[in-house]
Amino acid sequence: xxxxxxxKMYLYKLKEQTIMKKITALLLLTLFSAITFAQCNGRYQTxxxxxxxxxxxxxxxxxxxxxxxxxxxxxxxxxxxxxPVILYMHGGSFYGGDKATADCVDFCESMAKRGYVTASxxxxxxxxxxxxxSNATQYETVLKAVSDAKSAIRYxxxxxxxxxxxxxDPNTIFAGGYSAGAVTAIHLSYIDSISDLPxxxxxxxxxxxxxxxxxxxxxxxxxxxxxxxxxGVISFAGGINDINWIDATDEPLVSIQGTxxxxxxxxxxxxxxxxxxxxxxGSGEMHPRADNVGVLNDKLIFNGTDHNWAAxxxxxxxxxxxxxFTTNFxxxxxxxxxxxxxxxxxxxxxxxxxxxxxxxxNASTTTNATLFYIYDDGSVExxxxxx
Numbered sequence: 532x533x534x535x536x537x538x539k540m541y542l543y544k545l546k547e548q549t550i551m552k553k554i555t556a557l558l559l560l561t562l563f564s565a566i567t568f569a570q571c572n573g574r575y576q577t578x579x580x581x582x583x584x585x586x587x588x589x590x591x592x593x594x595x596x597x598x599x600x601x602x603x604x605x606x607x608x609x610x611x612x613x614x615p616v617i618l619y620m621h622g623g624s625f626y627g628g629d630k631a632t633a634d635c636v637d638f639c640e641s642m643a644k645r646g647y648v649t650a651s652x653x654x655x656x657x658x659x660x661x662x663x664x665s666n667a668t669q670y671e672t673v674l675k676a677v678s679d680a681k682s683a684i685r686y687x688x689x690x691x692x693x694x695x696x697x698x699x700d701p702n703t704i705f706a707g708g709y710s711a712g713a714v715t716a717i718h719l720s721y722i723d724s725i726s727d728l729p730x731x732x733x734x735x736x737x738x739x740x741x742x743x744x745x746x747x748x749x750x751x752x753x754x755x756x757x758x759x760x761x762x763g764v765i766s767f768a769g770g771i772n773d774i775n776w777i778d779a780t781d782e783p784l785v786s787i788q789g790t791x792x793x794x795x796x797x798x799x800x801x802x803x804x805x806x807x808x809x810x811x812x813g814s815g816e817m818h819p820r821a822d823n824v825g826v827l828n829d830k831l832i833f834n835g836t837d838h839n840w841a842a843x844x845x846x847x848x849x850x851x852x853x854x855x856f857t858t859n860f861x862x863x864x865x866x867x868x869x870x871x872x873x874x875x876x877x878x879x880x881x882x883x884x885x886x887x888x889x890x891x892x893n894a895s896t897t898t899n900a901t902l903f904y905i906y907d908d909g910s911v912e913x914x915x916x917x918x
Contacts, residue, residue, distance in 0.1 A: 571867040574646035575615070576858060580606035583643040590652060590686040591679070593753035601652040601683055602630050604643040605697060612695075615703035615865055616648045616687055617765070620680060622710025622842070624803060625672045626659040634709050634767070637844030641854050648697050650687075654679035654715065669802075669809050670735050673772075674742055677719040678750020680706060684761065685754035692757070703866060706761045707857075709841045710795060713769020713786075714811065720764045721776040722748060729773075763864055765857055767841045770795040770811035774820040783827040785860040787853040788814040789836025831856040 573579060583604045591599040619638050621628040629635075630651040639649035657672040684704055691701040706716040722728065725747055728735040743751040749759060766786035771777065777784075790797050793804040798815040802808035814830050821828040833840060833849055840849040862868060885905040886894050894902055
């Protein structure tokens with residue numbers, strides 16, 4: 532009987548300790564959230580602006596046509612002069628679509644209202660018959676889309692160097708899109724060199740050299756002399772032709788997809804479920820690969836959902852969920868939110884006593900993860916160390 536009472540008391544204390552740990556972790560997260568919210572001036576998490584302005588430009592200094600038009604969205608009344616940029620590209624199987632489709636407008640308006648500068652761009656499309664009947668044309672079309680997207684990225688950095696009309700942070704640019712637009716964003720980020728591309732059964736290296744004999748993967752759409760690098764990739768129902776292109780040096784990836792998607796296969800399969808189309812590997816394969824090589828990543832998966840959830844923007848609640856999920860993924864990557872310190876005045880020395888993860892569990896120093904460094908003076912630092 533005494534043993535039973537003792538065990539009950541022990542279990543009660545253990546439960547009490549567990550509850551206290553959970554409460555402590557919750558309080559820490561609440562505190563950090565409030566502080567980082569203040570550090571970013573309340574921006575980038577919720578829609579803090581009520582309206583936006585759309586400006587249409589021709590982003591290429593080589594081509595002047597509808598395929599190289601871009602709509603740039605900026606929040607009305609904003610006085611910030613160092614704003615991150617998100618480029619979003621439309622779907623349409625690389626032979627259709629436009630920058631003014633519902634998902635493009637809804638995504639860009641929502642993220643601009645949160646404080647970003649956003650852009651929806653057109654890119655070169657293929658003839659439908661040629662695209663559906665030739666793998667070589669499929670490679671060429673995707674590479675031309677990548678070329679155009681890289682030119683659009685350089686457009687912003689070129690503008691920054693020549694007056695900064697959009698008040699951007701040129702060191703914080705993300706690329707994403709839906710379906711074919713997501714495929715474009717993924718390939719512009721994860722094809723690192725021409726040598727990554729196959730030479731058999733199709734010589735894709737020769738294709739890129741034909742598209743852009745001088746500038747290679749940077750393409751033929753101009754704005755040269757500026758970087759086309761991005762800080763992260765946003766994939767709404769997108770995929771990659773070869774998951775081995777994702778390596779340890781690559782940019783963070785957030786993707787949202789349905790498990791029943793066969794247009795861009797959730798795992799791996801021919802595009803549009805058509806054996807004549809090149810293979811694409813979706814979220815079901817990209818994220819395990821990213822985990823294996825150490826690329827920061829996260830995913831939102833819709834069980835039993837097909838490809839079309841994003842096509843009509845905010846009319847589908849899953850699209851709204853995807854935008855919010857993307858917002859939460861990007862937020863810790865922003866320069867205003869990379870490191871947070873809480874310290875008492877007049878403290879000159881301190882010793883590290885513990886490192887915890889987002890759930891309050893003990894952790895060791897690592898990369899591509901948000902960690903909290905707790906010191907003996909009561910100060911806490913939030914760190915995200917990217918590879």
